[in-house]
Amino acid sequence: MNSAYLYLQLYRLFDDITPVPADCGALCDKACCKGDEGGMYLFPGEERVYSLLKPDWIRIEESDFTYFYNGERKKLKIAFCDGTCDRYQRPLACRIFPLTPYLEEGRITVITDPRAKAVCPLAKALLNDDYDRTFRKNVKNTFVLLGKNPEFRAFLAEYSAYLDDFGRFYK
Ligand code: SF4
Numbered sequence: 372m373n374s375a376y377l378y379l380q381l382y383r384l385f386d387d388i389t390p391v392p393a394d395c396g397a398l399c400d401k402a403c404c405k406g407d408e409g410g411m412y413l414f415p416g417e418e419r420v421y422s423l424l425k426p427d428w429i430r431i432e433e434s435d436f437t438y439f440y441n442g443e444r445k446k447l448k449i450a451f452c453d454g455t456c457d458r459y460q461r462p463l464a465c466r467i468f469p470l471t472p473y474l475e476e477g478r479i480t481v482i483t484d485p486r487a488k489a490v491c492p493l494a495k496a497l498l499n500d501d502y503d504r505t506f507r508k509n510v511k512n513t514f515v516l517l518g519k520n521p522e523f524r525a526f527l528a529e530y531s532a533y534l535d536d537f538g539r540f541y542k
């Protein structure tokens with residue numbers, strides 16, 4: 372499977388669909404796009420999108436987050452921007468924010484990203500059902516599809532444990 376083309380197809384689900392049917396950036400002065408040093412994780416294989424498109428607004432590095440797959444520990448990639456991007460090329464993490472996938476008793480679900488609660492007014496105020504229905508559905512479908520790949524599932528198990536650690540601090 373060519374993961375670049377799969378991610379590019381999935382991106383399209385979020386070209387016009389946003390967490391709420393309003394410009395939430397007006398609430399917070401686009402707090403999630405400040406181009407600080409935090410960066411956003413690329414999901415496994417997503418870095419191939421940027422090898423293909425070669426945009427000049429993104430910098431990709433190896434992150435400290437690792438997951439075990441196929442007998443080896445793999446490093447997840449992380450992307451940095453300067454607070455601007457081509458909207459149609461932005462990473463999946465930006466498109467689904469402040470939601471994120473989570474593996475709960477072997478089932479793929481979608482939760483509010485506990486890391487988002489420190490910066491995002493939506494994450495602080497909304498319950499899952501308050502987000503745009505199509506947005507929620509697209510996030511869920513995206514990760515159910517990606518979760519069919521064994522490497523993605525291995526990643527998701529460790530990513531969910533990592534989110535649990537954050538969740539202890541941000542309730
Ligand atoms: S931080 Fe939250 S409310 Fe602000 S632009 Fe990002 S998603 Fe919207």
Ligand code: SF4
Pocket residue numbers: 403404405406452453454455456457461462465
């Ligand atoms: S890539 Fe775009 S959407 Fe993502 S944080 Fe940077 S400016 Fe915001």
